[in-house]
């Protein structure tokens with residue numbers, strides 16, 4: 001378990017959050033093929049750390065707690081398995097999350113195919129074309145000649161055809177990582193502003209520890225309220 005308090009660059013406007021008992025909750029799931037950099041993105045966002053060794057994830061829940069002008073915002077970020085994901089776990093993650101980050105690696109075309117399939121599954125299971133989804137093209141730091149999926153191809157498909165958010169990022173170089181989370185909150189109709197003065201406490205622990213908790217209620221689309 002890791003706990004720390006430090007300033008953060010993500011500041012959510014108090015006006016945009018309707019809270020119950022002073023606490024607002026938001027749950028994001030990060031999905032994608034194996035080794036595309038899902039854990040690296042979360043680690044860079046929450047802990048400002050890049051780990052170059054590859055360690056397969058089973059499932060991990062990270063929590064960022066933000067104090068925004070006296071209101072507590074709890075941001076749950078579920079890190080999922082790319083290789084050995086269990087269909088039941090994926091279904092549960094899809095059913096209980098407010099928003100989705102789907103990651104592929106720009107040097108791996110099968111990981112892009114997987115993003116397409118996951119997006120279709122999310123839309124089918126949620127029965128909602130407008131569920132907040134951001135597609136992340138990760139590892140953009142690699143040499144151009146190793147890149148297989150071009151920005152034009154992916155961005156046109158994602159932004160124009162699918163109507164989802166598209167972000168080019170590098171967890172290794174910490175490029176656009178905060179942008180991913182800003183985009184997902186924007187898609188979810190949150191308002192935010194950048195501020196260096198917000199307190200954040202971060203913890204990381206296996207999702208199973210949270211399994212007895214009631215899943216967060218889905219916010220209504222086009223409203224900013226959270227339960």
Ligand SMILES: Nc1nc2c(ncn2[C@@H]2O[C@H](COP(=O)(O)OP(=O)(O)OP(=O)(O)O)[C@@H](O)[C@H]2O)c(=O)[nH]1
Pocket residue numbers: 032033034035036037038039040041051052053054055056057058080081082083138139140141142169170171172173
């Ligand atoms: N060059 C480069 N390597 C990266 C980047 N992000 C992650 N990696 C590396 O890619 C490997 C896989 O990263 P992970 O974050 O563990 O991938 P994952 O998607 O969580 O993998 P699973 O948990 O198995 O699903 C690791 O060796 C990382 O160091 C990046 O932006 N650029």
Ligand SMILES: [Mg+2]
Pocket residue numbers: 038039040055056057079080
């Ligand atoms: Mg992982």
